[in-house]
Amino acid sequence: MIHRYHSDQKAHPPHVFGIAETALCNLTRRLDKINQSIIVSGESGSGKTWNARCLLKYLTMVAVCNPGGFTPSPADCIERRILDSNHILEAFGNASTTRNHNSSRFGKYIQLQFSRGNHVVVASIQTYLLEKTRVVYQCDGARNFHIFYQMLFGANERERRNWLLPNVLSSDNLNYVPLNRSEDACNQKDKQDFIVTKQAMCNVGLSRSQQQELFKVLSGILHLGNVEFISDDVTGPCEIDSEKQGVDTSVNAAAQLLGLDVDALTRCLAFRQITASHKRRKSVFMKPCIKDECHTRRDCLAKLLYARVFDWLVGFINDSTMARSWQSYIGLLDVYGFESFSFNSLEQLCINYANEKLQQHFVHNFLKAEQDDCQSEGIPWQFEDFTDNKTCLDVIEGNISIFALMNQQCKLNRHSDPSSFCEFLLDTISSASLSRAHISVTSPAFVVHHYAEKVTYQVDGLIEKNKDGIPAELVDLLKISSKKFVQQLVDANVTSLQVIDLIIFLSSSMLHHETFKQRINSPSKTKGKKTTSTVVSKFKNSLDSLMATLHETTPHYIRCIKPSLECQPDSFDNVHVINQLRACGVLETIEISATGFPTRMLYSDFLKRYELLIRSNSEDVKDLDTKSKCAVITNLVLAEADKENKLKSFLFGKTKIFLREGQLDKLEVARLKEFNLSAGVIQIWWRKILATKSKQEAAVVIIQAGLRGWKVREDVKRRHEAAHVIQYAMIGYSIRLHQRKLDEQLNELNSDEFADSDVQECNDEQSQQNNSILSSNNQRYLL
Structure with missing residues (x-):
């Protein structure tokens, strides 16, 4: 539920x-x-x-x-x-x-x-x-x-x-x-x-x-x-x-x-x-x-x-x-x-006084305020008669009232006679809401005419x-x-x-x-x-x-509403219920609710909450005043419903807009739809951003992979060239070292006076062989 x-x-x-x-x-x-x-x-x-x-x-x-x-x-x-x-x-x-x-x-x-x-x-x-x-x-x-x-x-x-x-x-x-x-x-x-x-x-x-x-x-x-x-x-x-x-x-x-x-x-x-x-x-x-x-x-x-x-x-x-x-x-x-x-x-007097105050709040806030507001705003209104309990409240809490006389009696700080005080009370307060008790009441008492019923209060x-x-x-x-x-x-x-x-x-x-x-x-x-x-x-x-x-x-x-006085189930007293409805002003409330405008808002407050309903509208409203903008909003949302109804669902006053029962909910539904549409647009663009970002991330990965590969290849090539240079230098050094050793050996052989011609030929062949090896190595390096 x-x-x-x-x-x-x-x-x-x-x-x-x-x-x-x-x-x-x-x-x-x-x-x-x-x-x-x-x-x-x-x-x-x-x-x-x-x-x-x-x-x-x-x-x-x-x-x-x-x-x-x-x-x-x-x-x-x-x-x-x-x-x-x-x-x-x-x-x-x-x-x-x-x-x-x-x-x-x-x-x-x-x-x-x-x-x-x-x-x-x-x-x-x-x-x-x-x-x-x-x-x-x-x-x-x-x-x-x-x-x-x-x-x-x-x-x-x-x-x-x-x-x-x-x-x-x-x-x-x-x-x-x-x-x-x-x-x-x-x-x-x-x-x-x-x-x-x-x-x-x-x-x-x-x-x-x-x-x-x-x-x-x-x-x-x-x-x-x-x-x-x-x-x-x-x-x-x-x-x-x-x-x-x-x-x-x-x-x-x-x-x-x-x-x-x-x-x-x-x-x-x-x-x-x-x-x-x-x-x-x-x-x-x-x-x-x-x-x-x-x-x-x-x-x-x-x-x-x-x-x-x-x-x-x-x-x-x-x-x-x-x-x-x-x-x-x-x-x-x-x-x-x-x-x-x-x-x-005294307890019942205070309790009923509190109920009188609440009844007055209801009358002034719902019944009287409704009519006064319509009158001040220039809204056509057929005024209804309702019972105002101000007279009863004046009898209880006014300058010369029951409460005031009771407090005055307490200040005297002496024993009070109930009969004397009751007579003094009735003689001092002159009002239709206060009367003497019925002759059948033997003890001193007075009667207050409350909005619900008359109540007899004992003074003793x-x-x-x-x-x-x-x-x-x-x-x-x-x-x-x-x-x-x-x-x-x-x-x-x-x-x-x-x-x-x-x-x-x-x-x-x-x-x-x-x-x-x-x-x-x-x-x-x-x-x-x-x-x-x-x-x-x-x-x-x-x-x-x-x-x-x-x-x-x-x-x-x-x-x-109390159905009966018996406090028993399945007991309904028609007369008692009707009396409660009339005394509490419920009948007038129903009539006013059917023909009245329970929702009233200042134009500024109305526009502040529902202005988003005309932002997506193609009509240019920038140069319009606040009241005209409110009229555009109501025509967009409530005009279609008014074609089928005899009573207009909204009226414009001097400073406020008046809405009938249920119209505020329609505005809230339209406002919620605009929020949902805006949320949908935001979601679409956000999803597009996310998809674009995903593609960009994939492209970046590919670019990063290609760049890293190119850098690796360049590094390997540079290393190979450096290795060739080192190899050439090392081979040349080895050949020169070997040639030096051969020259030393040749010098030793030339210095020997007993060397024969075969040794000389052997040296010449070895020298030619070394020169051929050196030339071949140089040519291979150049290639």
Whole structure:
């Protein structure tokens, strides 16, 4: 399936792989905004997390580079790490709700980073708003985070002893994790998932000792939930309820697992520190807490530990999967879906606010921007009506909004009455997107008219959750832990881990943004003033940074539609599906896509990429302007198709060319053909050069052989002549030497007075013989 969509996505039905291939093609073509973002949105339980897995699988498999032929390839290792990190985050950040069995209780933006050759180098992850309250409280039908159940059902006996987990599982001995022993199938799945989670931890680089310390902290959180207090008086001091079964065991186990002293832990939970300042003097004293305050401090400690564990995991995964250098990226945004439960608090408000921001990004980028661009470029357009959610966003994040009034209430630093704050909220904000709750709702609440549906938010506990106050004495207690891992979790440098990750994550894509530079370089206007850091403020800032990143990329949308509310197979609710399509603007999107021009390019960018299509054309276009050259290109490639279509496939604006769906692919095919033709011409000439060079080399060999033969013959001839000269000189010398000896003998004979005539004749004959030999030798030499 992956290879089919990678080879030709247009030949197959629309699919999530087709969206991934489109983003990858845009990244390769480097048109306009090179970096890409794929935004997966929809209701809770509509399949966003599963689609994000498919996108990761597709992109990591397609963008493979293994020039060395290694087994496994580097790309396979990167793919394994990315997918394993995603599984770990799901185990620690997902939970079962009444609407979804694997609901993401946090948002994540995974940035797949590509090299210059468009191959996946590695990835980085940015997370948003972990639902910490789920650690200490779950509504009916919901569960805690998956990792707790995986530990309880998947740990072996040795691990249970090391982590001090209870051996008997019942619904009474773990307050933070209510268990249902009748769900055998679910328990077996948790057991199998725990094996996968531990293996994934090993694959991303977590050592066995780090895993052990991590699970000990999680077990300590579970034991903290069983710590209960008792008081003789409602407003009197509290102490550990030792009479209740298992409480003392849980206190000792929590202290041992977290490396704390038992007395220090109980004292820190039962007393709160108060600092009083008078002029130059500062007094610090401890005040006993009432029962509810003790339980609140216990829950605060558990949420603090789990949040720091989650942040530490994200930081570790980023350290092991982030690349130092990369060229471009594709971002995958998987956030929590739109939620509406029977009881909705701050978590649902932030989640739905994030979905409102994404809906606004979709409306402005796809619907409104399409119409505005056509209008500014002078393109005829029949304007469509679409729902803009700006009014709802103003109610949530405006100058006078829910967030602003909540932050103002937190600055007062006093206990707020839910009924008073609800009335103050409704009286202050006047908007059609905010109304009073139905009369059937007895607790203080208000209704926000979201793009998907109306949601009722309970005010009770809203301000306290927004404060997210962490008592300093709890942090100081963890800092003196005997466990180095616990100290590392609460270290000052780790507290801002998410902010540091955000800065690193956005530095590559935002530092060139002028407003971002000004924000960094300009001095803070609030210098010297104490600012209140609330949950909604931090979440809004991180979400604004995310939206700025999305605006710097080319977005692609995947809208997940939930078939029914039952979460059962073969169940399709027509009314529910139609309501989702209308609320998300899918119907308007289909209509605009059918009549609109999704591809818009500046004339200069268009000509820069497709100018080669007219280089081989006989028509002289040197004197034409940029727009006319673009017209020549479109007429060459797209004019034939327009003769059969009622709608023109391209239009020319003032500064841009507008192309309908599918026309860009035709241009890319024509461009590829020109490349292939040019490659063929280059190959022909190169082969000719190679053939000519081969013939030249053969001719050179022949010439070299003839020259070497001639040189050898000349050398032999010269040697022969030299030998003849030497031979002649040697023969002459021998004859002269022999003649000298004969003359000496003749002289001796002449001196003898008794020599007879025969001797004289003999000498004369010998002399004539020598002269004849000498003359014959001279004549032979001359010949």
